[in-house]
Each structure stands twice: as structure tokens, then as C-alpha cells.
Amino acid sequence: MSHFVNLADLGRRARAARLARRLTLEEVVKRAEFTVSWLSKLENGQLAPSLEGLVKLAEVLECGVDTLVAGLSIPPQYVVVRRGAGRKNDTASGQDGYLVESLADQWRDRAMNPAIIELSGLGNRRHPDNHNGERFIMVLDGDVTLGYGNELIHLAAGDSVYIYAAIPHTLSPAGRSTARILSVSYDGTAGPPGPLPSPADVVDGRKRPVAKALRPRSRRPRH
Secondary structure (H helix, E strand, C coil), X not given: CCCEECHHHHHHHHHHHHXXXXXXXXXXXXXXXXXXXHHHHHHCXXXXXXXXXXXXXXXXXXXXXXXXXCCCEECCCCCCCCCCCCEEEECCCHHHCEEEEECCCCCCCCCEEEEEEEECCCCCCCCXXXXXXXXXXXXXXXXXXXXXXXXXXXXXXXXXXXXXXCCCEEEEECCCCCXXXXXXXXXXXXXXXXXXXXXXXXXXXXXXXXXCCCCCCCCCCCC
16 A cells, blocks of 8 residues: 655645745756756646655745645555455454454554454354444354344344444354354444434334424414
8 A cells, every 4th residue: 555645736835835935946946956847847746756856945945844745645545455465363352263354454544444253162252342333244154143232143144234333242153163254343433323222222123213202383473
């Protein structure tokens, strides 16, 4: 994964700094030993300068390098993780059989955490998960028992479930064989779409309807 620099904004900043000091292209390149073509291309976003070139330019424009480049890094548009190449992590319950392969570690400040989880033995029954936000789980191989609040939900290969992750939940293989799931957790930084229900408010995966408060009808004044 590589980051890129927004050259258009860099060029606009360099031009604005030059004009603020009432310097022409020729005056700048004479002091910094550049060429007019080099500086013109930079100001038009057509050139990626070296660090040495930026330092010289900042000195002539009497501004720090940070003034020219701060915040110009563009994050990648995608991250590719090849099969089996994700970061492997034995969680606190790893000894019980809960092995995680993270699929997006290279994307910093991500809102979602996708992972392949391999379940064997007790899974994470001794160490329930719970965190802010929501979670999507899909069984890839085997059979899985999801303990969610006071419920036990059986999931076979191809089944999926979407849950409020703040309610403590566990995952374990339903049989003796190892199971694999795709898990995508959302950390909730953007805020959940509604109030968090308790397990008692959920029936067959659907929220119970909540009675709406009656609003008093507006009365028209009598004439």
C-alpha cells in the first residue's frame, strides 16, 4: 500500500507563497538555482519535487516545508490482501480455538475490521466479544453456534447474521470439526443508526415494535 501526494494542491501552495512575497518565477529560480520550467511545472501540479528541491524552495519563499506539504498525503483507494496473507493473531482465547486473520491492517483509521476467524474447541466462549458498533458474520465452512445475549443461534455454511456488537456474544464450532467465518466489525465512530436494543427487545432477529407516543392534536382557534 502506498500513499501519494496531492501535487495540484502542492503547486497552488507554492504559487500562493511566491505571490505573497511578490516574487516572479525568474527571481525564485535565480535564488534557488532552479529552472523556470521546473518551477512552472511544480506550480501547475505537473512535477513531484525531491525533498532537497522542496527544502530549497521553502528557504527562498521563507516558509517551512510543512507549510507546503502538510496534509497533502492522499490515502490509498484500495488495499489488496492475497489469500492467506493477512496478519494472523492469536487472541486472548487463542488457546481455546479462536484464531484471527486480519484483512485490512494496512488501511489506517478504517471504520470496519474485516477478518477470517477459525474456530475450534471452545472458540471464544470463555472470552465473549463486545464492542461499540455493529458486526456482520457469515459462515464459510462448518457449523457455528452464536451465543448472543441469552440466545443460542445455529449457523450453517452460507448462513449469516448482523448484530449489535455491544451485546456480549460468543462464537464456537457446533461440531467437532473446525469452522471458518467471515467477520466484519464496524466500530461505530459514525454513530449507530438507532438506539441499542436489549436482547429481550429482539425476536427472531427483528426488533419488537415500540409504541409511539401520541402527539396532541393542534386545535384551530374558534372564531
